[in-house]
Amino acid sequence: MPSKNRPVLALMRVLAAGAASLLFAAAHAQAVAPSAAPGAEPIRLAVIEATSGNFANAGESVLRNLRFAVERVNARGGVKTAQGMRPLLLAAYDSKGQADEALVMFRAATDDKAHFVLQGNSSAVAAALIDATNKWNERNAQQRVLFLNYSAVDPTLTNERCSFWHFRFDAHADMRMHALTEALREDKGVKKLYLLNQDYSFGQAVARAAREQVAAKRPDIELVGEELHPVGRVRDFSPYVTKIVASGADAVITGNWGTDLSLLVKAAADGGFKGKFYTFYGNALSAPAAIGDAGVGKVLAVAEWHYNAGEPGAEAIYNAFRARYPAPRDDYLNARFITMIDMLAAAIERAGSPDAVAVARAMEGMRFAAKPHDVVMRAEDHQLLSPLYVFRMAKQGGAVKYDVEGSGYGFITERRIEARAVTLPSSCKMVRP
Numbered sequence: 314m315p316s317k318n319r320p321v322l323a324l325m326r327v328l329a330a331g332a333a334s335l336l337f338a339a340a341h342a343q344a345v346a347p348s349a350a351p352g353a354e355p356i357r358l359a360v361i362e363a364t365s366g367n368f369a370n371a372g373e374s375v376l377r378n379l380r381f382a383v384e385r386v387n388a389r390g391g392v393k394t395a396q397g398m399r400p401l402l403l404a405a406y407d408s409k410g411q412a413d414e415a416l417v418m419f420r421a422a423t424d425d426k427a428h429f430v431l432q433g434n435s436s437a438v439a440a441a442l443i444d445a446t447n448k449w450n451e452r453n454a455q456q457r458v459l460f461l462n463y464s465a466v467d468p469t470l471t472n473e474r475c476s477f478w479h480f481r482f483d484a485h486a487d488m489r490m491h492a493l494t495e496a497l498r499e500d501k502g503v504k505k506l507y508l509l510n511q512d513y514s515f516g517q518a519v520a521r522a523a524r525e526q527v528a529a530k531r532p533d534i535e536l537v538g539e540e541l542h543p544v545g546r547v548r549d550f551s552p553y554v555t556k557i558v559a560s561g562a563d564a565v566i567t568g569n570w571g572t573d574l575s576l577l578v579k580a581a582a583d584g585g586f587k588g589k590f591y592t593f594y595g596n597a598l599s600a601p602a603a604i605g606d607a608g609v610g611k612v613l614a615v616a617e618w619h620y621n622a623g624e625p626g627a628e629a630i631y632n633a634f635r636a637r638y639p640a641p642r643d644d645y646l647n648a649r650f651i652t653m654i655d656m657l658a659a660a661i662e663r664a665g666s667p668d669a670v671a672v673a674r675a676m677e678g679m680r681f682a683a684k685p686h687d688v689v690m691r692a693e694d695h696q697l698l699s700p701l702y703v704f705r706m707a708k709q710g711g712a713v714k715y716d717v718e719g720s721g722y723g724f725i726t727e728r729r730i731e732a733r734a735v736t737l738p739s740s741c742k743m744v745r746p
Contacts, residue, residue: 355402356392356667358383359422360431361442363410367545370598371434371571372407374645375463379403379431381634381646382654392658395665401658410434410545412441419445423458428667429657433464433483434571436515440470446478450669457669463653466593467514468522471696475741477673480695482653484617486515486568486593488735490522492615492701493566493591495734496727498530500564503589505537507562509553511573512541519568519593527566537562542573550577554584564589571598578612579603589613597645601706602720609722612706617685618648619704619724620715624685631715641719652683652697656690670746689732694741701735703727 360379362372383401386392391400404425406418415438422430432442439462450457462470462481466489471481484492497503508523510516520539527534537560540553547553554577557565567590569577574594581590582604589611594600596614604612618627627648634646656679657672664671678692688699704724709716713723 353391353397353399355400356394356429356661357425357427358401358403358429358431359406359418359425359427360403361406361408361415361418361422361438362432362434364405364407366409368410368434368571372410374598375434375650376405377638377643377645378647378650379654381637382650384637385651386654386658393662394667401654408432408438410438412438416441416445419449423449423453423456426456427458428669429459429461431461431463431653433462435513436465436467436470436518437513439465440467440474440514443470443474443476443479447476450478459669459673461653461657463647463649465515467518469514469518471694472740475694475739475743477695477743477745478669480673480676480690480697482649482656482697484699484701484735485696486518487522487737489593489615489701490519490526491735491737492703492730493593493613494523494526494530495730496613496703497527497534497564497591500589503531503534503563505535505560505562505564507538507557507560507565508536509538509540509542509557509565509567509569509577511544511569513544516541516544516568519566523566545571545573547573547576550580551584553577554580554586557581557588558584558586562588564591566591568593570594575599575603578608582607595706596704596724597717599718601717601722604706605722606708608706609708610705613703613727614724615701615703616647617652617699617701619702619726620646620717621713621723621725622685622702622704622729623726627685630684644718648683648685649697649699652681652688652699655683656681656688691736691739694739694743696739698732698736700732701730703730 362375364372383403387400391398408415408418446460460479464483466483466485468485468487508520510520578600592614595612631646660672660675661667663675676690679690681688686700688697690697705727707713707725709721709723712725716723
């Protein structure tokens with residue numbers, strides 16, 4: 314496309330995104346703010362996520378989680394500020410999973426007077442949004458925003474790329490890998506290991522952490538293969554599975570997510586791989602149904618919680634979520650979304666307003682009684698510290714009360730790792746306003 318047309322195209326995208334977000338907000342405001350005082354100015358949350366393209370299923374799952382979390386806050390009257398009770402208002406902006414599109418959507422969100430920007434599906438996009446937030450806040454002191462990250466887990470984002478304006482509510486890749494390799498440490502059946510990950514900053518971080526931590530905890534394990542593949546562009550993983558099977562691997566470690574995970578595990582089941590998958594996200598987004606019986610006892614995942622963890626408070630929230638979204642395809646509640654929105658509401662109330670600087674200072678060091686467990690937002694790097702669960706796939710029944718996405722398969726706890734055991738040092742040198 315000629316370069317002279319690019320500014321026009323960018324402007325058209327901004328205008329379209331702004332119009333779309335206003336339509337979304339108008340259509341959704343009544344649902345998420347039923348108890349708000351009439352005429353109360355909403356606190357605007359802009360979620361920038363892929364709701365079209367290869368990772369649309371992951372983006373739509375995010376929106377369901379966020380809508381549910383926002384509705385919970387608004388159902389109790391909204392957020393108390395110095396101006397009175399104010400509702401939260403969520404608007405969605407489609408990044409198509411691309412960093413350049415996300416930056417256009419960021420500008421649309423700030424044009425729409427967003428107070429907070431939310432994103433998580435892609436560490437590459439998150440890195441671009443951190444830079445955009447830093448620049449925007451430097452130039453617009455009267456309209457600063459905070460960036461809340463719910464799942465972009467490249468460790469650099471709270472280390473060398475850390476920012477006062479960025480908060481991460483998910484354990485980063487090194488923390489998740491530490492939990493996974495604690496389970497792997499006890500799995501004496503694994504003698505040969507294969508690493509398969511997406512070829513971008515997050516996948517590379519997963520591969521690096523796996524190499525380092527497996528070598529430290531299980532030096533007897535032989536690394537028989539390591540490969541990175543294009544993100545969101547592989548439609549047939551059978552060639553990769555052929556290599557894995559030929560290597561004699563007993564287990565695969567992968568950070569794949571979305572369709573890159575579900576297509577991989579389906580190809581593994583079809584290709585006769587008999588080993589285990591140690592995953593970051595193997596507990597949903599079609600993965601359990603795709604692998605079926607072949608994954609029982611062999612697919613492990615790691616997260617801050619899972620449905621059968623036996624945490625009564627979180628289980629009640631899960632049941633409310635399923636009542637809100639009863640279709641099996643709409644399953645996949647992540648507790649960290651509830652924690653993030655509840656902590657944001659608490660920080661706004663401490664600050665008395667949605668002012669970015671005041672809310673950031675209120676959130677730094679915050680100890681919060683979340684469900685399923687208490688958490689801490691570490692002040693030095695804005696990384697949430699939380700226990701983690703490693704859990705393995707099983708058929709529904711007995712201890713597996715809840716299945717995933719109506720698949721008939723759920724997960725059962727392999728081990729719970731306390732926050733102190735997965736808390737890692739940070740190299741963050743934060744500049745504060």
